[in-house]
Amino acid sequence: MKVKDIASLIERHAPLQLQEDYDNSGLQIGDPDMQVSGVVTTLDVTEQTVRLCAETGANVIVSHHPLLFRGVKQINPQRDYISRVIISAISHGIAIYSAHTNLDNAWCGVNYKIGEVLGLKDVCPLAPLSQAQTAGLEHDFAVHCGSGIVGELSQPMSANDFLAHVCRCLKLDAVSANTLDYDGHPVSRVALCGGAGADFIGDALRAKADAYITGEVSYHLFFTHPEMLMLSAGHFETEQFTSDLLADIIRSEYPDLQITVAPKSSPIEQFIPCH
Numbered sequence: 001m002k003v004k005d006i007a008s009l010i011e012r013h014a015p016l017q018l019q020e021d022y023d024n025s026g027l028q029i030g031d032p033d034m035q036v037s038g039v040v041t042t043l044d045v046t047e048q049t050v051r052l053c054a055e056t057g058a059n060v061i062v063s064h065h066p067l068l069f070r071g072v073k074q075i076n077p078q079r080d081y082i083s084r085v086i087i088s089a090i091s092h093g094i095a096i097y098s099a100h101t102n103l104d105n106a107w108c109g110v111n112y113k114i115g116e117v118l119g120l121k122d123v124c125p126l127a128p129l130s131q132a133q134t135a136g137l138e139h140d141f142a143v144h145c146g147s148g149i150v151g152e153l154s155q156p157m158s159a160n161d162f163l164a165h166v167c168r169c170l171k172l173d174a175v176s177a178n179t180l181d182y183d184g185h186p187v188s189r190v191a192l193c194g195g196a197g198a199d200f201i202g203d204a205l206r207a208k209a210d211a212y213i214t215g216e217v218s219y220h221l222f223f224t225h226p227e228m229l230m231l232s233a234g235h236f237e238t239e240q241f242t243s244d245l246l247a248d249i250i251r252s253e254y255p256d257l258q259i260t261v262a263p264k265s266s267p268i269e270q271f272i273p274c275h
Contacts, residue, residue: 001035001036001254001257002032002033002034002035002036003027003030003031003032003033003034003036003060003095003097004032004033005036006036006039006060006062006097006250006254007026007027007032007097009249009250009252009253009254010062010097010099010103010246010249010250011099011102013103013106013108013109013249014099014102014103014105014106014109015102015106015137016102017102017133017134017135017136017137018101018102018105018106018129018133018134018145019100019101019102019105020101020105023066023069023100023101023102024066024068024069024098024100025066025098025099025100025101025102025103026097026098027095027096027097028045028066028067028068028096028097028098029067029068029086029089029090029094029095029096030060030089030094030095030096030097031095034059034093034095036059036060036257037057037058037059037258038053038056038057038058038059038060038257038258038259038260039058039060039061039062039247039250039257039258039259039260040052040053040056040058040060040061040062040259040260040261040262041061041062041063041243041244041246041247041250041259041260041261041262042061042062042063042064042243042261042262043063043064043065043236043239043240043242043243043262043264044063044064044065044267045061045063045065045067045085045096045098046081046085047081047084047085047088048262049061049063049085049262050085050088050089050092050094051088052260052262053092053094053260054092054094056258056260057258058094058258058260059092059093059094059095060094060095060096060097061089061094061095061096061097062097062098062099062246062250063096063097063098063099063246064098064099064100064103064110064239064242064243064246065098065100066098066100067082067085067086067096067098068082072086075087099246103242103245103246104147104193104194104195105129105145105146105147106145107141107144107145108144109245110194110195110239110241110242110245111126111147111148111149111192111193111194112149113241113242113244113245114149114192114194114213114238114241115149115151115192117169117170117241118153118165118166118169118190118192118213119153119154119169120149120151120152120153120190121151121152121153121154122151122152123149123150123151124144124149124150124151125144125145125146125147125148125149125150126146126147126148126149126150126191126192126193126200126203126204126207127146127147127148127200127203128143128145128146129142129145129146129147133145147193147197147200147203148191148192148193148197148200148203148204148214149191149192149193150189150190150191150192150204150207150209151189151190152188152189152190153187153188153189153190155188156186156187156188157186157187157188158183158185158186158187159180159183159185159186159187159211159229160183162187162190162211162229163175163177163231166213166231166233170233170237170238170240171237171240172233172234172237175231175232175233176217176222176231176232176233177229177230177231177232178222178223178225178226178229178230179222179226180226180229185210185229186210187210187211187229188210189207189208189209189210189211190209190210190211190212190213191203191204191207191209191211191212191213192212192213192214192238193213193214193215194214194215194238194239194242195214195215195216195235195238195239196214196215196216196235197214197215197216198214198216198217198218198221200212200214201214201217201221201224201225201230204228205225205227205228209228210228210229211228211229211230211231212228212229212230212231213231213233213238214231214232214233214238215232215233215234215235215236215237215238215239216232216234216235217230217231217232234266236266236267237266240264243261243262243264244261247259247261
């Protein structure tokens with residue numbers, strides 16, 4: 001198969017029209033007609049990712065976060081890692097494809113995967129996309145597309161048990177949450193949006209969620225809604241399953257293709273001793 005075949009497969013699961021206006025999903029680097037020898041899936045494209053791709057004999061990287069997100073005005077290896085990745089990828093003949101907010105907004109995309117990991121049921125979009133954004137898509141697919149999801153736990157949990165459940169499922173040592181009466185706050189209905197999803201706190205409240213999970217919540221927002229448990233679980237931590245999701249999508253069509261899931265690692269150290 002060719003690079004364009006991998007792109008077409010991913011876009012059937014996450015059509016490019018679902019991406020947000022500010023985004024840059026799609027083929028970032030490479031020839032659509034290049035034959036594919038193997039694929040590396042990853043959350044972020046780094047120099048280590050390119051090295052892994054070359055070492056495994058693969059020539060395509062499929063990422064969640066786009067390498068080329070804002071305009072690149074210089075390609076200078078002494079200036080930034082993006083330049084170094086561009087130069088390294090081109091010199092090794094490696095194509096780079098990214099599925100970002102289109103995969104976030106898609107049915108069975110990033111947020112549905114997080115919901116699956118947390119054991120949510122009766123899941124639906126938290127902020128459904130407009131008919132204009134889903135025009136031309138099959139109805140059953142379109143109605144499940146949107147920003148974030150909301151669903152139900154199989155049985156209610158105390159807030160403390162729910163916090164422990166989230167830490168266990170997302171492999172966290174700790175999670176940031178707002179201060180409230182945990183004993184008097186059972187959790188049954190859960191809303192979430194992986195990554196930077198603080199903009200959807202209002203949608204979670206309107207959906208009558210008992211708890212809202214996202215990757216990043218600013219300090220002052222923790223004061224705003226004591227009636228709902230708010231969790232800031234980390235951008236990487238909430239999107240860590242995306243590389244597995246991308247690998248599963250590709251395997252569904254090309255089971256014999258060599259696919260390597262890049263090691264999951266955050267660029268942020270959670271704890272650095274002061275002494």
